Each structure stands twice: as C-alpha cells, then as structure tokens.
Amino acid sequence: MQQYIIGNWKMNGTKVEAKKLAASFLKRIQEATRPLPHVILCPSYPYLSTVVEVLKGTVIQVGAQDVHPEKAGSFTGDVSVTQLVDVGCMYVLVGHSERRRHHFETSHLIRRKIEASIQGGLRPVLCIGETAEERKSGKALHIIANQLLSDLPETFNTHQIMIAYEPLWAIGTGEVPTGEQIEEVMGLIKHELASRMGGGALVPTLYGGSVTAQNAAAILELAHIDGLLVGGASLKLEDFWQIINASTR
Numbered sequence: 158m159q160q161y162i163i164g165n166w167k168m169n170g171t172k173v174e175a176k177k178l179a180a181s182f183l184k185r186i187q188e189a190t191r192p193l194p195h196v197i198l199c200p201s202y203p204y205l206s207t208v209v210e211v212l213k214g215t216v217i218q219v220g221a222q223d224v225h226p227e228k229a230g231s232f233t234g235d236v237s238v239t240q241l242v243d244v245g246c247m248y249v250l251v252g253h254s255e256r257r258r259h260h261f262e263t264s265h266l267i268r269r270k271i272e273a274s275i276q277g278g279l280r281p282v283l284c285i286g287e288t289a290e291e292r293k294s295g296k297a298l299h300i301i302a303n304q305l306l307s308d309l310p311e312t313f314n315t316h317q318i319m320i321a322y323e324p325l326w327a328i329g330t331g332e333v334p335t336g337e338q339i340e341e342v343m344g345l346i347k348h349e350l351a352s353r354m355g356g357g358a359l360v361p362t363l364y365g366g367s368v369t370a371q372n373a374a375a376i377l378e379l380a381h382i383d384g385l386l387v388g389g390a391s392l393k394l395e396d397f398w399q400i401i402n403a404s405t406r
C-alpha cells in the first residue's frame with residue numbers, strides 16, 4: 158500500500174501563508190522524479206477553500222481537523238460533513254488528543270463523528286494514543302485496544318477509515334517512542350482490526366508525534382507503518398518535503 162503523509166496545520170497561519178505553503182508543496186511534488194506517497198494537508202477551517210483551490214485536480218488532497226456529527230442545525234461554531242465535502246475535503250481528523258483534552262470529546266462523540274463522516278463520504282483519520290502515565294504503568298496496549306473498541310463503529314470498510322497512533326507524550330514534545338514501541342502498538346492495531354473484519358489489516362495505520370525531517374525515514378521503514386501524521390514539521394516547507402521524500406512506498 159502507498160504510504161500516507163498527513164500535515165496537520167492546527168490553528169496556525171494566515172490565508173496568504175496557507176496559499177503559499179500549499180503551492181510550494183505542490184511545486185515540489187510536481188517536480189519529483191520518484192514515486193511519492195499520498196499527501197494530505199489539513200489547514201484550519203477558514204483556509205480550507207483557499208487550499209482546495211490551490212490543489213484542485215492535483216495529487217494532494219485536503220482534510221479538515223474536526224467535524225460535527227449532525228447533518229445541519231443549531232450548532233453554533235460547528236461544521237458538518239456535508240459542508241466539508243461541499244468545499245472539497247476528502248479527509249477529516251477525528252478524536253485528536255487536543256480535541257479530547259481541550260474540548261472534552263468522549264468516545265461516544267468520536268464514534269458518532271466517524272459514523273457521520275463515513276456516511277457522508279469523508280474518510281476519517283481516528284487518532285488514538287496513551288498518556289505518559291499510562292505508558293509508564295504498562296497500560297499502553299490496554300488503552301489502545303479500548304480506544305479502538307469504543308471509538309470505532311460496528312461496521313466499516315477498510316478504505317473508509319485510517320488510524321493514527323499518537324502517544325500524547327510525543328505530540329509537540331520532541332519525544333518519540335522507540336521503533337520497537339511503535340511496532341508493538343501498530344501490531345496490536347493491525348491485529349485488532351484483522352480480528353474484527355476481513356481485510357482489517359489493510360486499514361492504513363499511521364504514526365504521529367514529534368515527527369521531524371531527521372526521524373521520519375526510520376519510522377517510515379517500520380513494517381506496520383502506513384504513513385505519518387505530522388504537526389509542527391508540516392508547517393515548514395523543507396522539513397515536510399524531506400518527510401514526504403522519506404516514504405518507502
């Protein structure tokens with residue numbers, strides 16, 4: 158399977174910067190002489206249309222950073238699946254730890270967001286991961302298995318979803334799990350998905366948390382890694398380009 162490199166721009170930048178960054182990545186990708194992974198950019202809501210406009214008809218896709226589970230209605234400040242599809246999004250991050258922490262998102266809500274996304278034609282990227290305390294007390298695998306159980310809907314197809322393993326202690330901290338730790342969790346995710354459904358191991362499994370131009374190649378070489386979810390480094394042209402270029406398939 159071709160790997161996926163997703164850039165999560167979070168709440169950063171201006172319209173001019175978003176346009177420039179998207180156009181610069183596109184230029185690099187168009188000039189590439191080797192096969193590249195899928196590349197997905199996730200700007201904040203106000204710049205989705207701007208970035209879609211720049212990337213329309215190209216190999217780079219656009220994703221949103223969150224979505225509301227209802228189709229429409231009195232939900233001030235929220236954005237629906239229909240609206241995201243309408244502006245040209247194909248992907249959406251769901252259950253990012255910053256949403257869970259700052260917006261108190263529960264597994265119940267996350268599952269509803271995933272169901273609504275799939276139903277409306279958006280591909281959700283479910284973000285899961287353990288805290289530092291959970292890792293220290295040996296509970297990481299148990300937490301991951303529970304999150305898969307509680308956050309995922311009963312049924313879905315392999316091409317409708319992606320899973321991003323993002324240990325909370327690695328996001329934005331510069332700390333990265335060892336290859337062995339990443340593989341252990343990825344192996345568990347693949348195993349859990351395979352035991353739930355035929356072809357479950359084909360659901361793309363991504364790693365996220367302090368990925369840099371320096372460490373991307375070693376992570377992308379791991380057997381169960383189908384891609385990366387990149388925060389800070391996806392805002393820097395050279396760094397993100399090197400990460401994309403480090404893909405192995």
Ligand code: PEP
Nearest residue numbers: 328329365366367388389
């Ligand atoms: C993220 O927030 O999804 C993330 C992976 O951030 P960073 O790469 O900055 O750790």
